[in-house]
Amino acid sequence: MQPCKRKPIINVLLTTLLVAFFTLSSCFPGSQTIRAENQVGGTGPTLVVEGTGTVSETPDQAKAALAIVNHDKSLSVAQEQNSAGTNQVIQALIAAGIPSENIETTSFTVWPQYSYPDTKNDNQPPTIIGYKVRNELTIINKIPDLGTALDTALKAGANEVINIQYLKSDTTEATNLALTRACQNAITKSQAIAKALGMQLGEIVTVSEGTISTTPPRTMMLKEAAIGGADSIPIQPGQLEVQSTVTVTFKLK
Template identity: 35%
Template sequence: MNRLTILMAAAAMPAMASAQEPVAPAIQGTRLDIVATGEVSATPDLASIGAGVVTQAPTAAAAMAENAQRMAATVAALKKAGVADRDIQTSSIGLQPQYKYADNQPPVITGYQASNQLTIRFRDVKRAGTILDALVAAGANQINGPNLSVDHPEALIDQARVKAIAQAKARAELYAKAAGLGVKRIVSISEGSFEPTPRPMPMMAMRAEKAADTSIEPGQQSLSISISVTFELQ
């Protein structure tokens, strides 16, 4: 086989492979496009909160030193409360000068504010109150959350997919009957994005000097998924 023959054979291979791919038969009857949503509910089993320490001092070094000391106590309290190392993550550290402003005068630095923020996850939602109380007792003076979610939603999403398909088929049957037709086949199915709908929780701000007795109710979370299905009616 010479070089020209080899090149011709190689060029023909994609066309041959393409010709072997099955092609869905064209719609001969009436096309019907349906968008359906499947939804399931579950009790959240994962909570995340933002917690931080903000300190002020005359100098930057003093502000950072005090902040580091209080944050170390906060992290120790979290670990004592049973939060794993992997579920404690630093999200931000900041240092800003504090200014005094006067009319027709340049601003004057009066001190510095240091901040250190953590993102904390815990898997026993009912213990959220205990953990929040421990944070406040240890010196955390900024707390936001909690945000509640389902840790492993894959099986629940599959249930939602099954419900979405059943809803699409039932709706197609309804349209077909109303039009005096029958459902011949499903032509195509495409899936939209998965959308968890968490139960809203208020943001919390607590003062360290006042003991907290916090209770968190997990409630229910809806997990939904939308699909687009094309039917052929005849």
């Protein structure tokens, strides 16, 4: 009579863990990683959970993109006018208190402007009738002073304010707090899963830091400087979000 073969207890336990995991995963819609695993070598099952932490911060700086645009029949004239206008805007911003290192030329483009033949003469190629020159500047300034700086640039010759982005000069404290919250979130979820399985959390096996992302407030979009007339452009930044993730592996017992 041959001895009866038993399935290893650990395989039964792992199967139970996996079934329970798929049932529980719907309870944690924000989780990107919740896994029940059986380590090789008989060390027992483990639980891998990802935690997320978010912190809201008030931005203290703003980055604004503006442009000086000129049109002329002559390319050289358009370029000269644009160069003079750009220098005038830069000097006005420096005089308003913006450090020169916070003013940067980020784009310079030239487009020919065409006249197209009417449909009766559509075999004729288009002819160049002039040129458009565009010089884009980016400025960084403290938020309370940005409205005045933009107004200064517009009065000095800038004719486009393209967008405004809000920044935080130092996100170290917010990042550390977000990481702390991510760890707490991972522990809370792990405890809930272990309790539902009738088990307890054991020691931590591994911890790894995941992504750290900063989400700025919604970008403010402005075009063609139809903003004139106000003494200072009103600026309202909103909140900036810092998000961190951690992945923690626990032993289960």
